[in-house]
Amino acid sequence: MREPAMTVTSVQDAGSRPHGLARYRDALSGYAFLAPFLAFYAVFLLYPFGLGLWMSLHDWEIVGDYREFIGLLNYQELWDDPYFWEALKRTLQFAAITAPAATVLGLVLALALNGPLRLHGALRAVFFASNIFSVTVVTLVWSMVLNPDRGLIANGMRAVGLEPIAFLADQDWAMPALVVTTLWWVAGFPMALFLAGLQQIPPEVYEAARLDNASRWAVLRRITLPALARTTLLVVVLQTVMHLQVFGQPLLMTRGGPANSTRPLVQLIYETSFRDWRSGYASTVSVVLFVMMFCVALLQFRLSRQEGD
Structure with a gap:
């Protein structure tokens, strides 16, 4: 009676081995496909971040081999640095103005150009075209537009009898000038995201609203904006993170x-x-900026989960 039992066990083991080997091969294939991305992620993201965090704990000169470990002294100096706090204030001010304005402008453009006409498609291309320009081109164009001597705005102000304003040399006008320049540059990207969100709304919903004689404001407030809630959150987060890194x-x-x-x-x-x-x-300043952007992304993740729940 023992020999048949041993035979059955050996047959079961032989049948399970190919299955386990296949699972091992599948796992190995999956890791092989992920390897290029993981290598790129480690070399260009994880390693620079770790190196930057390590550098923030040192008195590290960019030229030469001088590297002295000083612990948290850089962070202590940062806390007492008025230039850091002024730069942080200007960065938050710029992001707080530009991110909501770009979101609203992108939504307005998407609502206005969400149509099947060829004119709508042409205008979408026109508004998105500025987004593909480099920051050098954009700033060169707007520096000429804002020039107080021969700029477009200066000539227009003279034509109506007003004195031109040196926007980029005035403390009260320099930041608004940068905001306008940035909005002209980046408005096409949120517009494209909102257009994608609008095209995902079923047309039957709008047809039912028309049958109920709903006004345009009611359709916008009760159908369109709630349907674009996730897209709006994504746009706000992307714009905030992008404008916290303003530099060019x-x-x-x-x-x-x-x-x-x-x-x-x-x-x-x-x-x-x-x-x-x-x-x-x-x-050290870079680490602080990273923490700010990470908190914004974490907030977006948590809000998305709450909305999903």
């Missing part, structure tokens, strides 16, 4: 002036590292 516009248009009134955190990082050669201290 103030560097090329105002050099952070006048009187540091448009100097953002990234420009402070750039100048501290490449002008003052203090890479350790610049890495």
Whole structure:
């Protein structure tokens, strides 16, 4: 009676081995497909972040081999640095104005151009075209437009008898000028996201609203905006994270002036590292900026989960 039992067990083991080997091969194939992305992620994201965090704990010069571990002294210096707090204030001010404005502008453009006509398609291409320009081109164009001597706005003000304003040299106008320049540059991207969201709304819902004689405002408030809630959250987060990293516009248009009134955190990082050669201290500012962007992304993740629940 024992021999048949042993035979049955051996047959079961033989039948399970190919199945286990197949699962091992599938897992190995999956990791093989993921390997290029994981390698890219580790080399270009994880390693630079870890190195930056390590540098923030050192008195690290960009030139030479001087690297002295100083612990949290860079963070203590950052806390007492008035230039850091001024740059942080300007960065938050710029993001707080530009991100909501870009979201609203993108939504308005999407609602106005969400149609099947060829004119709608042409206008969508026109508004999105500015988004593909480099920051150098955008700032060059707007520096000429805002020029107080021969700029387009200056000539228009003279035509109506007004004195031209040196927007980029005035502390009260420099930041609004950068905001307008940025909105002209980036409005096409949120518009494209909102257009994608609008096209996902079933047309039967709008047909039912028309049968009920719902007004346009009621349709917008009760159908369109609730359906675009996730898209709106995504746009706000993307715009906020992007504008917290503002750098090219103030560097090329105002050099952070006048009187540091448009100097953002990234420009402070750039100048501290490449002008003052203090890479350790610049890495400390970078860590603070990363924490800010991480908190914004985490907030978006939590809000998305709550909405899903």
